[in-house]
Amino acid sequence: MTTTNKTRLVVIGNGMAGMRTLEELLKLAPDMYDVTVFGAEPHGNYNRILLSPVLAGEMTIRDIMLNDVDWYAQNGITLHLNKTVTRIDRARRKVIADDGTEADYDRLLLATGSNPVMLPVPGIDLHGVVAYRDIKDTDEMIEAASRYRHAVVIGGGLLGLEAANGLRLRGMDVTVVHLMPWLMERQLDRTAANLLQQSLEAKGLKFKLEKQTAELVAGESGRVSAIKFKDGETLPADLVVMAVGIRPNTGLAEAAGLHCDRGVVVDDTMQTYDPRIYAVGECVSHRGIAYGLVAPLFEQAKVCANHLAQLGISRYTGSVTSTKLKVTGIDLFSAGDFIGGEGAEEIVLSDPSCGVYKKLVVKQDKIVGSVLYGDTADGSWYFQLLRDGQNIRELRGRLMSGQSHLGNSGHQGQNNAASMPDDMEVCGCNGVCKGTIVKAIKEKGLFTLNDVRKHTKASASCGSCTGLVEQILASTVGGAYQPADVSRKPLCGCTDYTHEEVRKAIIERKLKSIPEAMGFFEWRNVNGCASCRPALNYYLLCAWPHDYIDDPQSRFINERAHANIQKDGTYSVIPRIYGGVTTPAQLKRIAEVAEKYAVPSLKLTGGQRIDLLGVKKEDLPKVWADLDMPSGFAYGKSIRTVKTCVGSEWCRFGVQDSTSLGIALEKALDRMWAPHKVKLAVSGCPRNCAEATIKDVGIVGVDSGWEIYVAGNGGIKAEVSLFLVKVKSAEEVMEYASAFIQLYREEARYLDRTVHWVQRVGMDYVKKRIVADATGRKALHERLKDALRDEKDPWQERVHGAAAREFVPIRFQPGIGSA
Amino acid sequence: MSEWIKICPLEEIPRLGSRVVQTGKGDVAVFRNGSDEVFALRDQCPHKGGPLSQGIVFDRKVTCPLHGWTVQLDSGEAVAPDCGCTHRYRARVGKGEVYLNLS
Numbered sequence: 001m002t003t004t005n006k007t008r009l010v011v012i013g014n015g016m017a018g019m020r021t022l023e024e025l026l027k028l029a030p031d032m033y034d035v036t037v038f039g040a041e042p043h044g045n046y047n048r049i050l051l052s053p054v055l056a057g058e059m060t061i062r063d064i065m066l067n068d069v070d071w072y073a074q075n076g077i078t079l080h081l082n083k084t085v086t087r088i089d090r091a092r093r094k095v096i097a098d099d100g101t102e103a104d105y106d107r108l109l110l111a112t113g114s115n116p117v118m119l120p121v122p123g124i125d126l127h128g129v130v131a132y133r134d135i136k137d138t139d140e141m142i143e144a145a146s147r148y149r150h151a152v153v154i155g156g157g158l159l160g161l162e163a164a165n166g167l168r169l170r171g172m173d174v175t176v177v178h179l180m181p182w183l184m185e186r187q188l189d190r191t192a193a194n195l196l197q198q199s200l201e202a203k204g205l206k207f208k209l210e211k212q213t214a215e216l217v218a219g220e221s222g223r224v225s226a227i228k229f230k231d232g233e234t235l236p237a238d239l240v241v242m243a244v245g246i247r248p249n250t251g252l253a254e255a256a257g258l259h260c261d262r263g264v265v266v267d268d269t270m271q272t273y274d275p276r277i278y279a280v281g282e283c284v285s286h287r288g289i290a291y292g293l294v295a296p297l298f299e300q301a302k303v304c305a306n307h308l309a310q311l312g313i314s315r316y317t318g319s320v321t322s323t324k325l326k327v328t329g330i331d332l333f334s335a336g337d338f339i340g341g342e343g344a345e346e347i348v349l350s351d352p353s354c355g356v357y358k359k360l361v362v363k364q365d366k367i368v369g370s371v372l373y374g375d376t377a378d379g380s381w382y383f384q385l386l387r388d389g390q391n392i393r394e395l396r397g398r399l400m401s402g403q404s405h406l407g408n409s410g411h412q413g414q415n416n417a418a419s420m421p422d423d424m425e426v427c428g429c430n431g432v433c434k435g436t437i438v439k440a441i442k443e444k445g446l447f448t449l450n451d452v453r454k455h456t457k458a459s460a461s462c463g464s465c466t467g468l469v470e471q472i473l474a475s476t477v478g479g480a481y482q483p484a485d486v487s488r489k490p491l492c493g494c495t496d497y498t499h500e501e502v503r504k505a506i507i508e509r510k511l512k513s514i515p516e517a518m519g520f521f522e523w524r525n526v527n528g529c530a531s532c533r534p535a536l537n538y539y540l541l542c543a544w545p546h547d548y549i550d551d552p553q554s555r556f557i558n559e560r561a562h563a564n565i566q567k568d569g570t571y572s573v574i575p576r577i578y579g580g581v582t583t584p585a586q587l588k589r590i591a592e593v594a595e596k597y598a599v600p601s602l603k604l605t606g607g608q609r610i611d612l613l614g615v616k617k618e619d620l621p622k623v624w625a626d627l628d629m630p631s632g633f634a635y636g637k638s639i640r641t642v643k644t645c646v647g648s649e650w651c652r653f654g655v656q657d658s659t660s661l662g663i664a665l666e667k668a669l670d671r672m673w674a675p676h677k678v679k680l681a682v683s684g685c686p687r688n689c690a691e692a693t694i695k696d697v698g699i700v701g702v703d704s705g706w707e708i709y710v711a712g713n714g715g716i717k718a719e720v721s722l723f724l725v726k727v728k729s730a731e732e733v734m735e736y737a738s739a740f741i742q743l744y745r746e747e748a749r750y751l752d753r754t755v756h757w758v759q760r761v762g763m764d765y766v767k768k769r770i771v772a773d774a775t776g777r778k779a780l781h782e783r784l785k786d787a788l789r790d791e792k793d794p795w796q797e798r799v800h801g802a803a804a805r806e807f808v809p810i811r812f813q814p815g816i817g818s819a
Numbered sequence: 820m821s822e823w824i825k826i827c828p829l830e831e832i833p834r835l836g837s838r839v840v841q842t843g844k845g846d847v848a849v850f851r852n853g854s855d856e857v858f859a860l861r862d863q864c865p866h867k868g869g870p871l872s873q874g875i876v877f878d879r880k881v882t883c884p885l886h887g888w889t890v891q892l893d894s895g896e897a898v899a900p901d902c903g904c905t906h907r908y909r910a911r912v913g914k915g916e917v918y919l920n921l922s
């Protein structure tokens with residue numbers, strides 16, 4: 001072994017939380033520490049939650065390894081397997097294991113997990129009485145199932161039921177004994193628990209509720225043979241599985257004098273009372289809570305790694321957890337406070353004959369808990385709403401019918417992952433089947449949507465199958481699945497700061513360039529990455545419209561070249577045709593240009609203009625010069641078009657001049673950059689031929705004026721826009737529409753369409769800012785006008801020589817200038 | 820028999836950007852990163868042939884404009900979990916000039 005001067009980190013506990021922390025740490029600071037790991041078990045780190053499918057015979061131990069022994073070697077980690085640390089000497093900063101092995105530390109990480117609670121009844125030490133915690137227990141149960149008949153599982157919680165199901169599948173006669181009047185009382189209300197019990201009974205399990213164990217009785221061989229209850233009843237038992245709860249494993253920490261209170265007490269940085277010692281996982285008590293599911297542990301691991309890497313910026317503030325029972329064929333989901341109580345309302349859908357029960361508990365227009373049985377397709381959606389504390393007033397009527405993926409295109413209208421066969425395609429963009437996703441989740445040990453996206457590409461493109469992928473993930477890894485936290489979304493992997501925090505600082509600290517912003521927030525990668533640079537570029541440009549110098553290298557190619565890249569590397573050119581109204585002269589010019597440059601394809605776009613497709617990059621400036629029309633910005637996160645119908649000028653139904661208003665709007669918003677593309681439409685009467693109600697801003701003429709709708713979308717997931725306000729004049733439309741768009745520009749996250757942003761902040765908020773607050777509205781309108789006052793047409797600039805290098809290739813000429 | 824050919828002055832390639840060099844072997848993308856290192860790759864993404872020259876450059880990497888693969892500039896290898904490789908050529912800077920070697 002080599003000794004280095006690196007800081008020494010010792011980890012006690014080779015389980016899920018400890019190793020996840022190391023993985024996160026290696027990502028942040030691969031060379032900072034000399035790492036030593038002690039593990040009491042004789043295995044590498046495995047996915048403990050998948051012990052249930054192992055017991056059920058659906059997977060093998062090999063399938064569930066997360067970090068095998070090679071992983072430690074590859075990462076230069078010293079691994080002591082099968083060694084239990086028995087003492088921490090804080091004064092000398094060393095740990096000592098049962099076999100005498102010692103290791104010195106500069107930093108110590110406790111990740112000792114928890115111990116199963118064993119009931120203090122006579123006979124608890126008998127052969128055949130096991131807990132359900134690790135590979136050893138699982139092996140013992142599998143072995144017992146092959147030789148004995150009667151199993152009794154004490155404890156009708158998540159763990160007990162999964163154990164019972166596994167043993168039943170292995171042919172045992174299984175009875176579940178539970179102290180409480182219904183199963184999983186900490187996750188389920190009585191109705192859902194009854195449904196659950198019925199389906200488990202149909203699978204052959206037996207139940208004894210409200211039963212208290214008095215004694216485990218030994219048989220002739222010395223092995224357990226029966227269980228006796230307080231009321232005198234006895235049941236035969238060759239195997240007793242104790243699943244009555246877990247207790248944080250704090251013995252070691254307590255003996256070392258660390259403050260413990262039902263867990264090793266840590267602060268929001270996962271530090272214990274000894275600043276050299278951190279703790280994560282089930283052994284921890286954070287703000288008085290000890291968690292027993294992996295999702296919170298992963299969040300803790302991330303924060304802990306951040307502090308171990310001495311970045312010191314993230315905090316763990318607790319988790320809301322959800323539960324999913326991993327019993328094949330049973331769909332059960334529960335999260336949050338599902339009992340309700342004072343001030344809470346319940347929305348319930350109960351259809352016992354179909355085996356469906358859904359309950360949402362709502363307090364002050366927010367979901368605080370949910371229990372779903374039979375149909376859990378919307379579990380992750382509800383959980384997301386719950387975690388984000390989103391106001392659901394507008395959604396209320398639709399909540400029970402679920403997150404309508406009906407408007408989604410691209411996956412054959414399938415909405416329920418559970419009923420999909422393995423070979424059915426989930427992700428239409430990347431051609432990924434359900435079986436491929438499940439396999440990757442199991443084999444690669446994936447837990448988050450992002451992991452699945454990275455490894456399988458499922459839902460990585462258009463995202464319409466995200467709901468399906470989440471369901472598959474949730475049903476494969478159970479409660480370990482963690483929906484992304486949208487309320488605190490770091491801008492990208494280069495920083496832990498959120499979009500909102502970065503935007504705020506840009507303004508308050510007067511940051512006026514990308515390097516300044518990255519410097520201020522100590523970006524992890526010097527040049528950032530392809531996700532954050534375009535976002536920062538936009539945020540700076542929006543904050544400082546006249547001072548900021550646009551960084552073309554931080555723009556996606558389309559915005560850098562001011563044309564859309566096509567799959568063969570050529571570009572498309574779409575000039576602006578305001579309101580879709582053109583002239584013979586314009587059409588002739590377009591035709592001439594198309595001929596002159598042999599443009600392979602001309603297409604009328606969905607935005608009422610003409611697309612010249614297949615232009616070579618070198619030709620772009622010449623094509624623009626000859627067209628002599630403004631850029632249509634069809635390539636940008638920017639104003640796209642204002643679609644109009646013919647309107648009252650010609651149409652026999654028309655009541656308003658939609659065409660003129662559309663042209664005026666398109667001129668007012670010309671050259672506007674935004675978080676994402678912005679599309680408008682104006683119809684001259686409620687027949688709505690311009691399809692204004694699926695646009696970011698849609699205007700519909702009525703006899704007495706104009707109705708303004710916002711946050712519609714016609715893409716992957718069709719979203720009908722929401723009514724904002726009705727106004728009388730075209731001038732007012734201009735003001736309200738501009739103000740709405742400016743609010744979106746100032747407050748939405750980069751790459752949010754208006755619909756995503758409005759869904760997050762709520763229509764109430766938008767109305768408050770745009771309708772109720774006249775002064776604010778006028779100010780927003782003014783700010784937008786001001787921002788656009790000196791924007792120049794990018795095509796004309798390039799026609800006159802700007803950014804010439806972008807378009808001119810270099811010719812390779814051997815023979816001249818060789819060195 | 821390696822032949823170094825002078826391409827252009829370094830300033831002609833934008834920092835964190837690239838230029839396309841048209842050669843007898845097809846288009847070559849010559850990149851300049853934030854530390855003024857230069858790299859040359861065949862201008863074809865290992866995924867579906869997208870023009871890497873048009874991507875966003877950071878560190879020693881470029882992200883392809885078509886479907887977002889990230890490719891290592893110093894090896895041409897796609898960054899995991901994507902998998903694939905594009906041909907790398909030698910490039911260097913000398914006295915403010917960029918040289919390319921296609922052999």
Ligand SMILES: Cc1cc2nc3c(=O)[nH]c(=O)nc-3n(C[C@H](O)[C@H](O)[C@H](O)COP(=O)(O)OP(=O)(O)OC[C@H]3O[C@@H](n4cnc5c(N)ncnc54)[C@H](O)[C@@H]3O)c2cc1C
Nearest residue numbers: 013015016017040048049085113281282293294478479480
């Ligand atoms: C059968 C089963 C099913 C589960 N299903 C789910 C589920 O569906 N969803 C979910 O979210 N969670 C589930 N869990 C819970 C989840 O597995 C735990 O929350 C998680 O594993 C805890 O991680 P940890 O690192 O804190 O502890 P562990 O993974 O238990 O790791 C602690 C490790 O430290 C070792 N250790 C302890 N003391 C010492 C010492 N002194 N010296 C050396 N080593 C020591 C232990 O041997 C152990 O290997 C399940 C658990 C079980 C047992």
Ligand code: HEM
Nearest residue numbers: 580643644645646647650651652653686687688689690691
């Ligand atoms: C409610 C019944 C509807 C009536 C009576 C109606 C009537 C009309 C009329 C009369 C025109 C012709 C305008 C002209 O003379 O050029 C028209 C155009 C059009 N309609 Fe409709 N329409 C109806 C619904 C729809 C719907 C539901 C859509 C699409 C969602 C639609 C899309 C269009 C389009 C795209 C045009 C061309 C508009 C243009 O040229 O600017 N219409 N409609």
Ligand code: SF4
Nearest residue numbers: 645651654684685689
């Ligand atoms: S929306 Fe009304 S005014 Fe416009 S074309 Fe359709 S029917 Fe005519």
Ligand code: FES
Nearest residue numbers: 864866867869883
């Ligand atoms: S061609 Fe480069 S990512 Fe697809």
